[in-house]
Amino acid sequence: MMKKLYRYLSPLLIAALVLGSLPVAAAPASSGSGLITTQEALNAERSQGDRERIHEILARDEVQEQLVAQGVDPTEVEARVAALSDAEAAQMADQLEQLPAGASVVGALFAVFVILLVTDILGLTNVYPFTR
Amino acid sequence: MTPCPSRHFTKTTFWNARLAGVLALALVMLIMAGCASTPQLAETTKRELPRQTLLEQTPFHGQRDYQCGPASLAMVLNASDVPVEVDTLIPQVFLPEREGSVQPEMLATVRRHGRIPFMIKGNLDALLTEIDAGHPTVVMQNLSLPAWPIWHYAVAIGFDLDEETLILHSGMEPERIESFKRFDATWARSDRWAFVALPPGTLPATTDAEAAMDAIVDFERVQGEQAALLAWEALIDRHPEHAMGHFALGNARYATGDRQGAIAAFEGAVAQDPDLAVAWLNLGLLQQEMGNVDQAREALQLAAAHPGAWQNPARQALDGLKSGD
Numbered sequence: 186m187m188k189k190l191y192r193y194l195s196p197l198l199i200a201a202l203v204l205g206s207l208p209v210a211a212a213p214a215s216s217g218s219g220l221i222t223t224q225e226a227l228n229a230e231r232s233q234g235d236r237e238r239i240h241e242i243l244a245r246d247e248v249q250e251q252l253v254a255q256g257v258d259p260t261e262v263e264a265r266v267a268a269l270s271d272a273e274a275a276q277m278a279d280q281l282e283q284l285p286a287g288a289s290v291v292g293a294l295f296a297v298f299v300i301l302l303v304t305d306i307l308g309l310t311n312v313y314p315f316t317r
Numbered sequence: 318m319t320p321c322p323s324r325h326f327t328k329t330t331f332w333n334a335r336l337a338g339v340l341a342l343a344l345v346m347l348i349m350a351g352c353a354s355t356p357q358l359a360e361t362t363k364r365e366l367p368r369q370t371l372l373e374q375t376p377f378h379g380q381r382d383y384q385c386g387p388a389s390l391a392m393v394l395n396a397s398d399v400p401v402e403v404d405t406l407i408p409q410v411f412l413p414e415r416e417g418s419v420q421p422e423m424l425a426t427v428r429r430h431g432r433i434p435f436m437i438k439g440n441l442d443a444l445l446t447e448i449d450a451g452h453p454t455v456v457m458q459n460l461s462l463p464a465w466p467i468w469h470y471a472v473a474i475g476f477d478l479d480e481e482t483l484i485l486h487s488g489m490e491p492e493r494i495e496s497f498k499r500f501d502a503t504w505a506r507s508d509r510w511a512f513v514a515l516p517p518g519t520l521p522a523t524t525d526a527e528a529a530m531d532a533i534v535d536f537e538r539v540q541g542e543q544a545a546l547l548a549w550e551a552l553i554d555r556h557p558e559h560a561m562g563h564f565a566l567g568n569a570r571y572a573t574g575d576r577q578g579a580i581a582a583f584e585g586a587v588a589q590d591p592d593l594a595v596a597w598l599n600l601g602l603l604q605q606e607m608g609n610v611d612q613a614r615e616a617l618q619l620a621a622a623h624p625g626a627w628q629n630p631a632r633q634a635l636d637g638l639k640s641g642d
Contacts, residue, residue, distance in 0.1 A: 219606065221630070223542075226564060229627070230595075261408050265410075265425065268426065270425075270535035273425060277419070284419040284420065285417075285466060286415040286417025307335065
């Protein structure tokens with residue numbers, strides 16, 4: 186039942202996303218004021234393809250969803266994503282799970298605990314009575 | 318009677334495997350200890366830097382829970398005269414589920430507060446040079462081993478070349494002293510990631526023109542061209558040979574309504590690089606907008622003469638010029 190629903194829904198979603206992103210991606214040379222912006226000039230100079238542009242535009246939506254899933258306040262999410270550069274947004278979308286998250290020195294105690302636990306089990310140390 | 322763990326004696330193959338594991342672990346630990354050596358500074362760095370430096374005016378914010386990211390940001394932003402508090406930064410940069418903050422968002426949050434995050438080169442020479450220039454620097458470290466990472470942000474604020482120590486506001490500890498050796502070992506595990514947060518108009522002491530350009534463009538995307546104007550002026554002061562910098566300055570001046578200044582900057586761009594078609598194009602479009610038909614035609618023709626993305630817009634503008642005559 187749900188599968189059937191998805192089968193109809195996903196092509197529609199794909200079409201909507203592609204159509205929504207096309208005007209932005211396909212018009213690099215026509216800015217509002219008439220002059221070419223620095224960003225547009227750099228994108229062209231580095232021969233960034235349309236495919237990459239579309240990827241980066243879609244990435245921002247993806248990052249928004251990921252941030253909400255990570256427990257970020259939904260009212261903050263939009264401003265946080267807006268402050269990312271295109272490359273950073275793409276990086277977040279592709280590998281948020283693997284990105285190191287600077288946390289704390291408080292965690293050090295836990296890691297030392299783990300290391301000592303391992304060495305205890307290996308018989309190198311004798312810290313925790315319950316490993317014997 | 319002492320309960321004697323019988324498995325040690327009954328399963329000899331298991332015991333051998335365990336012994337091998339112990340030896341392997343000991344070996345790995347020895348190798349890792351042996352790898353960490355005191356990083357060497359370049360001779361020029363040693364000559365140019367003072368023996369000791371400490372940025373005493375950098376305020377300290379002790380981290381709570383896992384929030385070394387927001388705390389580090391508050392320290393460098395406060396040092397750069399942005400009076401933001403840790404509590405304001407937490408919802409802007411902290412990821413509750415990860416119990417930490419990721420690098421892209423550290424940089425993004427600096428932009429939100431009107432400062433430009435410049436990544437610096439990953440070596441101790443660059444780090445010490447930035448500190449000496451008065452720029453407290455956020456560094457990312459892995460305090461533990463790669464297998465059990467403890468990622469951590471701290472703010473490097475001073476050094477002592479004689480003692481070979483770095484001084485950091487780190488975690489709960491203001492002005493913590495770490496040896497170059499231990500610091501570099503933990504910093505290397507983040508690929509020596511570090512950045513400074515500077516107001517538009519100030520450039521880092523160490524980055525090259527391209528890296529600075531990228532940082533300012535990303536800032537401009539968030540804060541707008543007017544906010545970036547001083548940064549472009551500074552880039553051109555430092556690197557007068559950088560054609561794209563002149564081009565960017567022209568756009569920023571145009572955004573503030575300074576059309577004469579914009580024309581001068583675009584002319585500066587093509588003077589540095591006569592093949593920068595996009596600068597000819599903007600120069601032509603701007604001259605056209607100001608009613609200088611002859612200058613506009615000359616610039617647009619040069620833009621149209623260069624094959625590439627800007628040929629078509631230049632030709633269209635030329636057509637408009639003809640029909641408008």
